Amino acid sequence: MTASTPRPADAFAARSTPRIFCIGRNYAKHIAELNNSLPGQECVVFMKPASALVAPGEAITLPADAGEIHHEAELVVEIGHGGTSIAASAAREHISGIGLGLDLTLRDVQTGLKNTGEPWEKAKAFDHSAPLGPLVPLADDMDLTAMHFELTVDGETRQIGDTGQMLKSVADIIAELSAHWRLLPGDLIYTGTPEGVGPVTPGMQMVLSGPQLPEARWVTA
Template identity: 45%
Template sequence: MTYALAPHAIPAIPVAGTDLRFPVHRIYCIGRNYADHAAEMGASVDRTQPLFFMKPADAIVIDDGDVPYPPATQDLHHEVEMVVALARGGRDIAVAHALEHVYAYGVGLDLTRRDLQANAKKQGHPWDTAKGFDASAPVSALRRVAEVGHPAAARLMLEVNGERRQEGNIAHMVFSVAEIIHELSKYYELESGDLIFTGTPAGVAALHRGDRFRAEVEGVAVLEGRII
């Protein structure tokens, strides 16, 4: 095949302890998946209607790299989240078999232009410019299921400049990992290489140029970086 233009490189994430890279197909995110975060945003959780949105695959920032402060915002917020990487996909995946599709776990930040999101909410508009911008998905190296199993209860934490900003437990997710995969597969045909950001606990706040962050899913993965 001859392309009209040179194709872009495939976004890929290191797999911890190996020379392998995980090629990213799509990035799915779920909102309002911790009741305390939903409450701090003035919203409520709805077990009958999960809230999904997406980021571009090339929004990832890897290898603890510097994260550029994005344009068009004065209010960049952090949201620390456990990240799930899929080895295979499908449609209408049953909850009972959903974890069989998981390749690895990590930790990431769902960076958000909060002022743009707030304005979009007021006008009933989509959140794309608030969530799906360049470098909006810093993510750690991935730890394979063979190493960490399927964590069901682990502390999820974020420190900024050495100060604890967010702390929760993945056991408190409204939709579990298996349920998220099941619900997503009703709307999309999931594929190998898909990433899922699984939601954030309370404590979201602003990041500024020069801030250093450290995100962790205890016993699973650590991500460090700097806003420049």
Template identity: 45%
Template sequence: MASGLSRFVELGRKIVCVGRNYSEHAAELGNKVPTEPVIFLKPTTSYLKEGNAITFPHGSDNLHHEVELGVVIGKPGFQIRESTAMEHIGGYTLALDMTARDIQDKMKKKGLPWTLAKGFDSSCPIGSFIPPDKIPDPHDIEIWLKVNDAMKQQGNTKNMIFKVPFLISFISQFMTLETGDLILTGTPSGVGPVSPGDVITCGLTGLATMTFTVNK
């Protein structure tokens, strides 16, 4: 199954994202720390593989980086119990949740969904598939991001507000998680803008790195 899941970009039918899952990140954007997960979706057309450029979406001049641990679903399920949730993990990946902050802020002020700010083409750059045996504990991984070699984000997944088994269980109370689906588990503090020509490098220490350029 793991070998087949290396094609999760083609197999998966949805990208389920968790917002504000690190308290310091919630605070830096002026948001309250959530009491239950904040969930939104990206379409699979937002996937971007290395070798391709991140592109600003239409109407945006304020594009932000957010580095995240991605969880690839290996076994489908609905209303999964938290106690068995880890059995549904097929692997992991490194991902970016690129966010058009100006569009998001405008939508938030109007009480409207964030879809256009989060789901545009190239908004979900991803790295290679990481087999589950390479990450025995997803809650103790250093995660970091640099822009033009300057460190911008550096955190650890142990600081997630909601842990991976809880997220899988919570999401699956509402929607079936299918083989190849991706869950983005949130970003640590330090998010900020990128400009055309910038180079983003990010990683899960000892596990994965990836690099993308930014175009207008």
């Protein structure tokens, strides 16, 4: 398997995913578009269960009667070699795979939770809330600070991402997470979304792609 070859579909079904870490408020323009405040020194972190994953080509089942649902396109990294207190300078050595994914959000629910100071899980951690594209090995020529990706919905470009605009780099995220949790092989990290988030409804065609990353397609139901 070459660095540009995605894993076969059956490998996705058989994968072990101990945890799905998600980073919030990691792009300044996305923070501004939702009128949120900048994070403090540490990342905004929340988690999703394995039942949130949706393989490429599968239908994304959207919750009914949950208010507005937004797409959030993100770069995703997979941990291959775990550990604690990983230095940012060594973070790359702990990555086994890289790809694209969606953090689907019940925006109306999240707004209510933020207003009352409650955790975000009800808005973020529902089933099918983390569609995941194919993962490929991290190649030597992949610069994690200059990865580009985009999301189209029904043929319209909705989001364009550039990891150079992240407030916290992939390396910094791994270092920070490993200071609080022992990272395990198979852990996934959704690294935050750029501006352009918007509503998703049943029957939409969603496509994630990037120059160095495999394409992923879903239909919402």
